[in-house]
Amino acid sequence: MKVCKNIFLICAVFFLCDFKPRSVSIADKKPNIVYILVDQWRAQAGGYAGDPNAHTPNIDRLAGVSLNVRNAVSGMPVCSPHRASLMSGQYPLTHGVFMNDVLLDTNAVTLGKVYAQNGYDTGFIGKWHIDGHGRRSYIPATRHQGFEYWKALECTHNYNHSEYYIGNDPERKVWDGYDVTEQSSDAITYIRKHAYQDEPFVLFVSMGAPHDPYQTAPEKYRKMFEDKKIILRENVPAGKREKAIETLRGYYAHMAAIDDNVGEIWKALTDTKIEENTIFVFTADHGDLLGSHGWWNKQQPYNESIRVPFLMHYPKAFGTKGSVSDILLNTPDIMPTLLGLSNVAAPRSMEGIDYSEVLRGKQKSGVTETLISCVQPFGQWPRSRGGKEYRGIVTQRYTYTRDLNGPWQLFDNEKDPFQLNNLVGNSEHKGLQASLDGRLSKLLRERNDKFLPGLEYVKKWNYVIDETETVPYRDMNYEGKPLVED
Template sequence: MKNLSQRLFCTILFVAGLVTNGFAQDKKPNIVYVLVDQWRSQAMGFLGDKNAHTPTLDRLRKESMHVRNAVSGMPVCSPHRASLLTGQYPLTHGVFMNDVLLGIDRITLPKVFNQNGYTTGYIGKWHLDGHGRNSYIPPTRQQGFGYWKALECTHDYNNSAYYAGDSDVKLKWPGYDVIAQTDDAITYIKDQATKEKPFVLFISMGAPHDPYQTAPEKYKKMFENKPMILNPNIPEANREKATRDLRGYYAHMAAIDESVDKLWQTLKDTGIEENTILVFTSDHGDLLGAHGFWNKQQPYEESIRVPFLLHYPKLFGKNTQWKSDVLLNTPDIMPTLLGMCKLPIPASVEGIDYSDVLREFKKNTVEYTLISCVQPFGQWARKMGGKEYRGVVSKRYTYARDLKGPWVLFDNQEDPYQLNNLVGKPEFAKLQATMEKALVRELKKRKDAFKPGLEYVKQWKYLIDETETVPYRTVNYEGKPILE
């Protein structure tokens, strides 16, 4: 619980905004939204990860709201991004697989901000177009963003392409794209800081998603001889590969951390830090050998939990360590940002506006949030054990069922590495029944009949290959097909 002075500070700011209507309208906050790819929540120095080198994020946490229970409800790239931009769940917007198009008729976050006097910009990985990972994305499919330097998807970080604005000429980011995209974002921020209108800028970085061994040498050397501390849920057979991959994973993170420092410093140097909402988060996590698996899609902690730091000095002050236990799911981000900016939330939004809860003006009453895999594909295709599931997460427990029945139940407080599946154990029958009832309520709320994945594929007319994956037309830096 935050101390009285912090509460009083927040209340004074809020009331002042209500009383001085002109000021509140003229000084809408800017948003700088840093979205990285496949960064699991636990990989932070301030959370005790001895492997991580995240000095900037550790400092940022000391001056930010830390949403400790942020969840990627469908932990895979395109579904997260579609839910982030629409505030809707995947069965509503239809993007429950990678490499499919988010309908251009959707009411999206940039469109709403545009309508309310904001300038909007997007830099980096898009992954919502469905026309091929290297294809030109015309403005009609840019979902309302104005400034545009993006590519559908690449993880070739040192040979990274993009298209700018309405031009179909393919360009290349110089060097390692995390650094180049950050430099471009800094230029954009400096330019916008001199103007009257507020702005929203998304910087979408492809790292630390695999391939893990492609960060610049400066960062790789930081970890090349460093012993990796492995979690106990990594089987012995996976530990050598996990050690190698983790070194590269943390090298990418170190580069990102340094880039966040540059962005943060730019907000200070331009004098707009006080009234800018700076968010650091990820689209999903990474298993990295946990439970014998890699990548994402599964309901384990390493896959579904994401970092979420919200830095907004005007509201939360500085040198504080605000924290919240709200179950912030992906569809909740859009309405929460709109709520913090005092903007209307479209009726199409299904997520929850947590802005008043984060400010402690309203009590949190949400006890469960939905997680799901509508159709397994790609890196978790059926031949790799992939399967449909629906589940719920509470502040303490994770529960999921597949089409055959209850699958996993974990007490994340007593068993943080999820080594003890409680499904079917008589002493936990009451808990399992409680979680099942919560899941039934969430599915009813979402009008989700939990049908086999291929029925939804047919409904949305998606074309899939023999692995039940939507194919695309690109190869990775080694000339080999990438599945995600």
């Protein structure tokens, strides 16, 4: 009888202490994050954004059930600066990555490290571009910035022979076929594996497309646009129209391929029943001028370059009716905002704004302007092609920039959405220009940005540049020896 009594007491203790395995309720569990980052997709592209040329049914559908942050800005619209700010929550003059192909300090407090320290599984697939040791070079785990699952390469735009490294293995692999599809398939495998685990996860899927070369999407997508009438933006000059049309056919083909794969990744979230508690983001590192104002690619302060899509699908917090936010979300704001939505404490090193309570509808944003800049022109926009340093602000209505010689551009984006009428020096807008210039000066003081010539910052950070004032990218192995081309 005594033995039975003891057994009863032991069972009771286990029951009361809840020693049995139990699943954490969705109300208590931290959200997963699936962050799709594409390269050079401007905010004006996509069916949901009003682009008559685009075929993006999945992303359009996603926009219809998501929070659309329609004033998202790439504060320094180039690949490496954006990615370094995304990963650190800092501005380029703080982390030092204001040019492509330089290293983000491995001691930096990064998004991957913070989530890993807070119990998250962390994964990164695709284009990295903040290692600075060569675009095809092996990146050891000590430079993965907190990401444990790793199938990445520093940078490639050879989408049909796309190389990558797995974890800490120094042997280069090649994705089978078009890398957007293969990387998405790998992301789906990751999601299905981690969906039923107790630990939340954060997964970045970083795609190189639709960045040029434009004519390299799979044939079925290129055929969709080969005979399609392409409607150009009003700010494409007559002499650039033929080239712009041909370029856009390939650009939209890459977009259509990305759209199919975004749909498949989204389906994996619904199939595994984790969509409700997953922050699913679709965005880009910067835009693409694609002939607008007679220019191509990025770096410049025009809307086609600095504005990016930013769709955030998080049913638990935002529902599924679809909504629009007008916050001025800049690149350094993304990390603190994600951490806020995840109920993870933000490190003091971050300089960006946590908009999580604003997006939840519990606060109003008091931010009236955000900073855009080019610290040092390089690469596709060198000084020989008109490249120059600038600082500027974007407000809900205006874009104002100053170069080293003074006021440069002022656009009323409400009345002049194609930015065809530069108001700098216009007597009717003298007061507006002075006001915006004062707001820019205040923001620069807050950022301790003295707006020096770019080469002063190059010297400060000891970057080695070539005759075009660009950091030349190189391919080196882990020991610092040149790689031999295969």
